[in-house]
């Protein structure tokens with residue numbers, strides 16, 4: 001997905017949170033986030049109740065073509081930490097619809113039922129709107145296979161992405177240590193700080209840098 005946030009972003013900051021475990025009652029637009037700046041080709045991701053008809057997403061007057069992506073059984077086995085998400089609800093009762101939207105530069109409106117999302121494409125965005133960045137492997141122009149860089153996948157099925165193993169394939173430990181100027185082992189859970197899909201902050205960060213460090217270090221004990 002060309003979004004900046006599937007999991008955190010993608011899956012970040014779009015819709016109001018619902019209770020964990022609650023099935024999605026309605027279609028939920030997971031990506032793109034409202035009032036963000038997008039490239040002219042960006043992903044649209046909708047979480048839907050399993051088995052419901054395809055959601056109708058309109059970009060201006062054109063309809064965005066979506067394909068269905070189910071969660072694999074292995075990813076929703078009961079007891080797994082990853083079985084629910086506040087944005088998706090219970091994966092056993094949810095599925096995703098994903099597609100790519102092509103938009104011309106300027107102000108754009110994306111509609112899903114009565115949800116409307118204002119976006120800006122290209123240069124000269126409204127002041128204060130964050131630019132969505134997408135993690136390169138997610139942006140690869142290969143349909144849903146893009147997801148296979150980290151997720152186990154079958155045709156139309158999305159499996160788990162082991163959070164710690166999927167990053168080391170492309171970012172080795174030495175690079176991680178050099179980049180962060182920090183011993184590597186405490187940083188092994190990359191998704192604690194980076195959204196692997198994309199984000200509205202530079203470097204795919206999920207929060208302000210200082211806040212990320214204070215999760216383990218008391219204020220003041222940081223390299224700054």
Ligand code: HEC
Pocket residue numbers: 001006007008011069082084085086087088096098135137138144146147148149150151158160161162163164166191196197
């Ligand atoms: C660079 C690695 C990477 C790529 C590429 C990637 N993901 Fe993920 N994704 C992850 C990780 C890591 C998690 C967290 C795994 C977990 O919690 O089990 C995750 C979680 C998710 C979740 C669950 C989020 C939640 O809030 O529960 C969804 C849905 C998802 N990915 C969809 C996708 C889709 C669709 C694609 C392709 C368009 C994709 N991902 C590509 C790494 C990736």
Ligand code: HEC
Pocket residue numbers: 133135136137149150163166167168169170171190191194195196202203204
């Ligand atoms: C399939 C290969 C691949 C995998 C797997 C992968 N990445 Fe990346 N990642 C890249 C490439 C390519 C870039 C862009 C070049 C670079 O900065 O190294 C990148 C860049 C990044 C950046 C910098 C983004 C920016 O805006 O500067 C972060 C942060 C990152 N990856 C985190 C992760 C995390 C966290 C995971 C695991 C969930 C992960 N990556 C898994 C290929 C990958």
Ligand code: HEC
Pocket residue numbers: 167168171176179180186187188189190191192193194203205209212213
């Ligand atoms: C405690 C939070 C934290 C964790 C955990 C973390 N990072 Fe980072 N990462 C950062 C911050 C902050 C930056 C921005 C650079 C800086 O300010 O030091 C960054 C930058 C990066 C970059 C961009 C380098 C560049 O400038 O192009 C990559 C790639 C990256 N991290 C990969 C990873 C991978 C892979 C993991 C897991 C092995 C990981 N990070 C774990 C906080 C974290």
Ligand code: HEC
Pocket residue numbers: 181182183186187209212213214215216217221222223224
């Ligand atoms: C997941 C917990 C965790 C997070 C988040 C974290 N650290 Fe650390 N940090 C550690 C641990 C554990 C050590 C001690 C490692 C050792 O001595 O083997 C450490 C050591 C350090 C040190 C001592 C020097 C060194 O490199 O060994 C500095 C400075 C530091 N961290 C800064 C930061 C900064 C800046 C951030 C945010 C980008 C950050 N830490 C985020 C766990 C964390």
